[in-house]
Amino acid sequence: MIMRLWRTLIILNLTIAISLSGLPALSKAQNMGNDCLLCHGEVYKKGVSSVYQHSPFKKRACGACHLKQGHAIQGKGVAKLKAAERVILSKPDYLTEHTIILKGLINQAIYRINIIFKDLSGNKIRTSFGKVIPARIQDIKTYERKPPVISGIRVGSITKSVFLETTITWDTDELSTSCVEYGLSDRYGECTSEDIVLVKHHRIRIYELEEGKDYHFRVISRDMFGNKAVSEDCVFSTAKVLQVSGAEEKGDSNIESVKLAVKKAHAFLRRKKGKKSDIGLYLETTKPANVTIEYMKVRDGCTDLNVGKGLTIDACYQCHPPDVLGLSHPVGVAAKGTTRIPDDLPALTGGIITCVTCHNVHGGNMKHFVRRETTSCDTCHGD
Numbered sequence: 001m002i003m004r005l006w007r008t009l010i011i012l013n014l015t016i017a018i019s020l021s022g023l024p025a026l027s028k029a030q031n032m033g034n035d036c037l038l039c040h041g042e043v044y045k046k047g048v049s050s051v052y053q054h055s056p057f058k059k060r061a062c063g064a065c066h067l068k069q070g071h072a073i074q075g076k077g078v079a080k081l082k083a084a085e086r087v088i089l090s091k092p093d094y095l096t097e098h099t100i101i102l103k104g105l106i107n108q109a110i111y112r113i114n115i116i117f118k119d120l121s122g123n124k125i126r127t128s129f130g131k132v133i134p135a136r137i138q139d140i141k142t143y144e145r146k147p148p149v150i151s152g153i154r155v156g157s158i159t160k161s162v163f164l165e166t167t168i169t170w171d172t173d174e175l176s177t178s179c180v181e182y183g184l185s186d187r188y189g190e191c192t193s194e195d196i197v198l199v200k201h202h203r204i205r206i207y208e209l210e211e212g213k214d215y216h217f218r219v220i221s222r223d224m225f226g227n228k229a230v231s232e233d234c235v236f237s238t239a240k241v242l243q244v245s246g247a248e249e250k251g252d253s254n255i256e257s258v259k260l261a262v263k264k265a266h267a268f269l270r271r272k273k274g275k276k277s278d279i280g281l282y283l284e285t286t287k288p289a290n291v292t293i294e295y296m297k298v299r300d301g302c303t304d305l306n307v308g309k310g311l312t313i314d315a316c317y318q319c320h321p322p323d324v325l326g327l328s329h330p331v332g333v334a335a336k337g338t339t340r341i342p343d344d345l346p347a348l349t350g351g352i353i354t355c356v357t358c359h360n361v362h363g364g365n366m367k368h369f370v371r372r373e374t375t376s377c378d379t380c381h382g383d
Contacts, residue, residue, distance in 0.1 A: 050363030065315040094288035099198035107135040110299040117289040139268040147229040148172040155236040164209040178202040182217035312354035
């Protein structure tokens with residue numbers, strides 16, 4: 001029986017080799033390989049290093065096997081150019097940090113994101129993300145219960161123009177909101193509105209202070225997942241007041257002399273527990289600026305992909321139909337009884353044997369892409 005099965009495998013391999021040489025020309029709709037490489041570059045590098053390569057793979061005709069047959073022929077499901085409506089978001093506040101969340105994007109689609117900054121003097125600069133694929137973003141913010149770490153709490157000068165006021169600043173190790181509780185005792189009693197802009201460098205101004213008093217305060221920051229950090233109690237005094245003239249109140253001349261430039265433009269993926277992922281953009285400039293975001297989908301993601309039996313058996317039969325293969329080892333059946341499939345021979349859930357159980361998919365270093373040089377009955381069938 002061992003020799004009979006071995007002869008069968010030889011016949012199968014020779015038939016595959018003959019069939020491969022007669023593959024029909026692949027349509028442009030099937031030749032979606034360049035788009036596939038945007039996400040699967042490492043898989044391609046591994047495949048092209050093989051001595052023997054599967055003909056569709058060598059031609060980068062990924063759709064020949066990976067797309068359902070009807071869609072591969074008609075060109076449906078292939079990542080292609082498609083007109084998409086531009087989405088424009090505006091953040092009018094003049095800040096040095098902005099965090100923008102883009103929701104409802106398709107994981108495998110490709111997006112172009114354009115960003116325009118404008119400072120108080122009307123100067124504009126632009127930056128962009130040319131090809132953003134949500135599924136390929138490496139910086140992933142996953143749900144966790146760890147709160148932000150607060151550091152560097154500072155109190156600015158106590159100034160008086162119309163009201164007695166001061167500015168409190170602090171830093172956090174992750175993007176988070178800003179809020180200050182304050183009052184004449186450690187029970188506080190006053191609280192600023194929470195600034196929901198997610199930043200790492202925080203700045204809150206408090207007004208209508210009383211002169212000659214000691215104020216207690218603490219800062220509060222909440223990250224994008226709702227984890228809250230609260231600082232220890234701090235104290236500042238309003239005994240020394242700096243009078244501010246109208247000219248000084250208009251702005252800092254040092255800031256005006258700074259040229260508007262982008263310090264950081266970073267994309268990350270926000271993954272919420274039990275919810276879809278969103279793209280976040282963290283933007284930082286050299287001086288306060290507002291921001292306008294324009295984004296659009298320039299390519300669809302791949303749809304209607306073969307999986308399971310469709311990918312590992314039916315796709316093979318498109319070029320290697322059973323009536324051409326002749327006698328071969330059964331596929332689409334589950335291992336039973338004492339049958340044990342080795343770990344290096346992949347099978348579907350439940351131990352279902354497929355064409356790729358014995359043959360590599362993209363190519364291999366042995367003829368006919370066999371996974372093992374010698375395969376006999378007792379490889380899987382025990383006594």
